[in-house]
Amino acid sequence: QVQLVESGGGRVQAGDSLRLSCAASGRSFRNYKMGWFRQAPGKEREFVAAISWIGGRSNYIDSVKGRFTITRDNAKNTVSLQMNSLKPEDTAVYYCAAPKTQYSGSVYDTNDWEYTYWGQGTQVTVSS
Numbered sequence: 001q002v003q004l005v006e007s008g009g010g011r012v013q014a015g016d017s018l019r020l021s022c023a024a025s026g027r028s029f030r031n032y033k034m035g036w037f038r039q040a041p042g043k044e045r046e047f048v049a050a051i052s053w054i055g056g057r058s059n060y061i062d063s064v065k066g067r068f069t070i071t072r073d074n075a076k077n078t079v080s081l082q083m084n085s086l087k088p089e090d091t092a093v094y095y096c097a098a099p100k101t102q103y104s105g106s107v108y109d110t111n112d113w114e115y116t117y118w119g120q121g122t123q124v125t126v127s128s
Contacts, residue, residue, distance in 0.1 A: 002026040002117050004096050009122030012086055020081040022096030022119055030074035031102040036081045037112055038092035047110035048094070049081060059107040063089070086126045093121040
C-alpha cells in the first residue's frame with residue numbers, strides 16, 4: 001500500500017514557524033515530483049509548493065514565496081515544508097501529495113488533479 005503521512009502541524013501565533021514532514025511508504029518517490037497542498041474550512045484545496053525529483057527546482061504559490069521552503073530527502077523518502085513568518089491566512093489542513101508516475105508534469109503544474117497519492121493531512125492553525 002502506498003501511504004503518505006504528514007506530521008508537524010500545530011497551533012502557533014502569527015510570525016512563528018512550523019516544519020511539516022511527509023513520510024512515504026509502499027513506494028520510493030525519489031524519481032517523482034512532490035507537492036504540498038492546503039485546504040481551509042469551506043475552501044477548495046489549493047496548491048502551496050512542489051519540488052522536482054532531483055530537488056533542484058521548486059515552485060510556490062505567490063502568497064508563501066519567501067516564507068515557505070520545500071525540501072526533500074530521497075534517501076529517507078520524505079518531503080518537508082518549512083513555514084516561516086506564518087500568517088492567520090495560512091491556517092488550513094496541509095496535505096502532501098505525489099503523482100502517479102514520474103512523467104506527470106513539472107513543478108509548475110499546480111492542479112491538484114495532477115496528483116494521485118495524498119496524505120491524511122496535518123492541521124496548521126495560526127492565531128493573530
